[in-house]
Amino acid sequence: MAKGLALQIGWRFLRGRNNNGFVSFISLSSVVGITLGVTVLIMVLSAMNGFERELKERLLAVVPHGEFVAAAGTLDDWQKLAAEARAEPGVEAAAPAVLIQGLLQRGDGMKPVSLRGIDIEQEGTVSAAPQFIDAAAWQSLQENQANVVLGAALAQHLNVDVGERVSLLIPAPDARQAPRRQILTVTGLFKMGGEIDNSIAFTNIDFAAKVMGVAGPTSVRIKVSNLFDAPGLVRTIGFRQSQYMMLEDWTRTQGHLYSDIQLVRMLTYLVLVLVVAVASFNIICSLVMAVRDKQAEIAILRTMGMSQSSVLTSFMVQGAVTGAVGCLLGAAIGSLLAWRLSELVGWIESTMGITILSGDVYFIDFLPSQLQLSDVLLVTVLAFIVTLVATWYPAWQASRLKPVEALHR
Template identity: 45%
Template sequence: MSLSWQLARRFRTTKAQNRFISFISLSSTVGIALGCFVLIILLSVMNGFERELTHRILAIVPHGEIYSVDNRGIENLDAQLYRLNADPRVKKVEPYTELTGMLQYKGTLKAVALTGILIDDNPRFAEQVSNADWQRFSRDEDSVLIGKAIAKNLGLQIGDTVRALIPVTTKDLRFSAPTTITLTVAGLISVGGELDNQLGLLHLSKASAASGITGQAMGLRFTLEDPFSAYATMRDIGYTYPQAVYMSDWTRTQGHLYNDIQLVRTVVYIALALVIAVACFNIVSSLVMSVREKQPAIAILKTMGATDSLIRHTFMLQGALNGVIGMSVGVGLALLIAPNLSRIVQSIENILGIHLLSGDIYFIDFLPSELMWQDVAVTVVMAIVLSVLATIYPAYKAAKVSPSQSLH
């Protein structure tokens, strides 16, 4: 064990140390621990929200879309599906037709966005629709799946018959009598947030017939290998598509959720980095006072042959110990709590009889958490670096102590 390390431990634990200095030193350790703990916890929550956004919203909302500019729909559908599915950036391409209209049930109307899809054995929204509901829907071409909030607002049950009123425009852009589709409720979709209040699914052939397009589908929906590349990928595909089409991607409709998560993450980083930095300034205060108190001891060490380098290293280690201890406590607690945060919050909600997140407002009804080791690594490095930087000035002052003046 090096001499500077032994001296740092002795200076830090000496009983003769001023109690006020001890309090300042303890407050810096507690501040660093609290900052590291809260930073990792909040970043884990942000990671959880981002995970749920990807798994829930982007599981049912297409990553990208292209759709025809007129009522011809997508031309040469099978050939285009084969070509686009061969693109390495594309995970899956599906034809669709979208209708916007009103659902009518017992004299009550509710706005809804109905999307016609092809029925396959591996639906992209399997987690949002129960297997029984999906089987009923796939067997009946005149059936519909609706968001649970729509069913709640209209008082619908599985098996009820509803009418969908689809507006029709004439060539001179005037509205005529709406097209009416009679549908049977086959099941419910549970995505979360506003989507449950506006989303419905029906068979592609039914939707295409009601929309008046001459082709099989109005457009194509894309599931990409990397959802966060949707903006660039969809423009690349759209600009090279052999037919005049409009382009869209999920960042236009749901991107505000992702942007909000990233904004909060940035604010959390800045705010809690400042909390850790302020706690590290307490290290400066405690070390400066400690240097003044221990000037006689420093002078004696120098008369015994201690170099300026040894004195600097001693006080840098003494201050860094506060940072390392605080960081270790804060990170250790965060590693215990962050992976179990959802269960802990749920238990508190059950005990207090409250609900933090409402599924009617947010796209999830629980507090998510996902611990990522890169967040832990960044927090550890930041705390240690700031702690070491905070020791430089006091250690420099300690090395400049003059034995002749201190022992006078």
């Protein structure tokens, strides 16, 4: 019964704040501050989840998880290397490739490119590239001809379209000689978003080998089940080979992106505590003023036999309700905005004529979002705990109030 009475009185105190306009304003500010903090943090965490999803499903779906590149010339017995890689636990597939680093030129336009000579029968096992390329364009790479499929942004930069030709410039073996030139026909375009569209192109593996003057593949690429096992698997397989080769994995080429995402996520949780802590100061202020405003009522209740713990509970209820309302409103608004964050940012870009994420700088050219229930619950619970802790001190001060002194004042 004592707990029920304390809760009832706490609720009456909370509703009775309208008698003091300034206290009500501070209380409302507390709710708004917590709501904004929780809303923003849920949106930021959802954006980080979206970046991580796009990194795995878009960029790392095309970028090789691991790669064995010949130090010079071709890989000796690449079929054996690929078979050993497929037999290694944790490796899903392996496929050969010929890598060409050069420049694409059309007219006055020039752009560096990483041209990949691929076997379309095996490429789909290690890469999601076929999902982003038209079927007819993909089949054109089956022929040992000067066909190339370009990223959409790369084609736009060179002002070239399907059916037109571009020049591929490759460094000559002798630095004193002019670069070698190869004319390529554009048979298709792909759009994956971000830097991939600006820097990668595909051609037939046999044609690429002929252009490079090599007898076979210069690399074997692998796809692994667990992305974080890639460095260890590449070293394990590579150290068993007798030929000199370079060992590459996604953590060396794209690992900085994943590290940046995790760093921002960690900082976001830190910001959560700080933002909610700032909002909690308003709760402390409002409760301190509420205690001063309710001194007579507290003294009367104490003389009527109300215990210190009941008084403490009454004021804790006020702070808890304020924090709960702010947390729940923030969770609801933040979840709604995070759910449609990509469309919202796209609308802002089109309305204001600005670009928030440029594909020339970032690995994607849009703001992704993935709302997760665990993030919503974690942010909401942590915010409520912080506000509850902030409530304790003024409530404790109210419980220590001496009835005689309060009535005298």
